[in-house]
Amino acid sequence: METNPEIENRLKLLQEKYAAMGQDMVSYLDGLLYADYLTYWDYIHLDTLLSLQTPKTSFPDEEIFILYHQITELYFKLVLHECEQITQHLNLDVAFFSFRLKRIINYFEALTHSFSIMIDGMDKEQFLKFRMSLLPASGFQSGQYRMIEIYATDLINLVAKDKREELRLANIQQKYDQIYWRFGATELASGKQTLTLKQFQTKYDASFLTLLAKVEKSNLWQAYLKLKTKDQDLSELENLLKRFDVLVNVNWPLAHYKSAVRYLNREPEEIKATGGTNWQKYLPPRFQKRIFYPNFLSLEETEEWGKTWVFEVLASLK
Ligand code: HEM
Numbered sequence: 001m002e003t004n005p006e007i008e009n010r011l012k013l014l015q016e017k018y019a020a021m022g023q024d025m026v027s028y029l030d031g032l033l034y035a036d037y038l039t040y041w042d043y044i045h046l047d048t049l050l051s052l053q054t055p056k057t058s059f060p061d062e063e064i065f066i067l068y069h070q071i072t073e074l075y076f077k078l079v080l081h082e083c084e085q086i087t088q089h090l091n092l093d094v095a096f097f098s099f100r101l102k103r104i105i106n107y108f109e110a111l112t113h114s115f116s117i118m119i120d121g122m123d124k125e126q127f128l129k130f131r132m133s134l135l136p137a138s139g140f141q142s143g144q145y146r147m148i149e150i151y152a153t154d155l156i157n158l159v160a161k162d163k164r165e166e167l168r169l170a171n172i173q174q175k176y177d178q179i180y181w182r183f184g185a186t187e188l189a190s191g192k193q194t195l196t197l198k199q200f201q202t203k204y205d206a207s208f209l210t211l212l213a214k215v216e217k218s219n220l221w222q223a224y225l226k227l228k229t230k231d232q233d234l235s236e237l238e239n240l241l242k243r244f245d246v247l248v249n250v251n252w253p254l255a256h257y258k259s260a261v262r263y264l265n266r267e268p269e270e271i272k273a274t275g276g277t278n279w280q281k282y283l284p285p286r287f288q289k290r291i292f293y294p295n296f297l298s299l300e301e302t303e304e305w306g307k308t309w310v311f312e313v314l315a316s317l318k
Contacts, residue, residue, distance in 0.1 A: 056133040059126040068117050069139065075107050076144035083151035087218040094232055097223060101240045108247040115255035119262050127263050131274055138275025139256075140185060141200045143207070148248065150211050153221045153292035155179075161289045172212050180290060184282035185275060196275040220244075221293060238296060245292045250285045250306045257283045 003011075018025040041047060052070065055062040082100045089096060139145075149158055155175045159167050163178040185197035216222075224241060228234060260279055264271040273279045281287060285306030294302060 055130070057130040059130040061122040061126040062130040064117070064122055065127070065130070068114075068121075071114075072111060073142065073144055075111050076142070076148060078107050079104050079148050080144060080151065083148065083220070086220060086223060087151060087215055092223055092227065094227055094234060094237055097227065098237050098240055101220075101237070101244060105240065105244055105247060108244070108252060112247060112251045112255045115252070115259065118259040119255070122263075124263055128271070131263075135274050136195045136199070136276065138196050138273065138277075140181070140196055140275040140277065141203075143200075143204045146181070146204070146208060147211060149290075149292075150208065151215055151219055152244070152248065153219060155212055155216075157221075157292055157294065158290070172209065172216065176209060176212065180288060184277050184288075186278070194276040196277075241293050242296050245296075249288075249290045249292065253283065253285045253288075254306070257285075 014028075015025050018028060053063055053066045055066060082104050086092065086097055086100050155172060156164055156168055158180055159175050159178045160180045160183050167175050167178060182193075182197065185194045185200075186192065220241070224234070224237065227237070260273070260283060264273060264279065277283075289302070289305055291297065291302065291305060297305070
């Protein structure tokens with residue numbers, strides 16, 4: 001059989017590749033000869049993926065609940081993938097930063113938009129029953145969600161809002177001890193830390209602290225500040241950062257809050273959340289005032305953060 005020049009060229013390159021590593025090319029060619037063709041289902045591990053839904057009850061809608069959480073976690077992974085690329089880039093420029101930030105914004109827009117799958121997509125009676133089998137687990141325990149926040153901004157902006165001023169110059173551990181979500185996870189009756197929080201910290205404290213140290217000087221805000229010293233036009237990037245901030249800290253939390261109101265609001269007293277938080281006081285963005293990039297906002301904008309939306313959400317559910 002004749003070999004064409006293209007094949008000869010590839011064989012030569014392969015020979016060089018394997019020789020450089022002291023490998024025998026013929027053995028690798030044998031491997032190629034016997035290997036099966038790749039399939040779609042093997043490549044994306046489809047059977048494994050589709051076997052990962054194991055409801056705790058026989059209510060059919062519990063599967064929707066599990067699947068949508070899994071879908072969200074995969075999107076969070078996509079966001080983190082971009083955060084890593086931005087923060088680890090050795091020669092970060094405005095174009096790369098903006099391009100990747102647009103991807104992140106796209107993911108959060110998709111998530112915010114699709115949250116109706118939770119809000120309108122489950123039978124309330126089924127939900128109120130199957131959720132009782134999930135105690136004390138809660139989306140509150142999403143480690144990836146907290147990692148996105150760590151990548152996004154300086155830790156001081158994640159400290160509970162009434163502690164921020166006094167801790168401005170504190171070290172990572174001192175700030176981390178006062179991170180906002182610790183205060184949300186208190187038991188309604190006793191004011192003690194919830195089991196949900198204790199479990200969450202046992203699993204994630206060490207990795208959160210490692211990540212905090214790693215991105216202290218390279219998180220998205222720090223990356224922006226570095227570019228600012230280079231005297232470039234950052235107006236588009238600033239708008240993207242603002243958009244990202246509103247999406248993560250207002251729009252997504254409000255879409256999420258809408259689901260809590262839909263299922264857990266029952267006059268005269270709300271239904272207890274699986275994570276045991278005082279969710280009506282904890283979840284609304286206007287109370288938490290989580291803002292990644294406060295320097296971009298006027299005093300009035302800071303004051304209004306999340307407000308109009310909350311009223312709209314509540315009105316739409318009356
Ligand atoms: C019917 C759907 C849902 C309801 C009723 C709901 C309810 C709640 C409640 C009440 C909390 C406060 C913590 C607690 O006491 O448990 C919470 C927190 C949280 N949930 Fe959900 N949730 C829903 C769906 C989701 C989904 C799909 C995700 C995606 C991962 C998610 C992620 C989170 C996160 C990240 C928090 C912490 C928010 C914060 O600290 O500000 N939730 N959820």
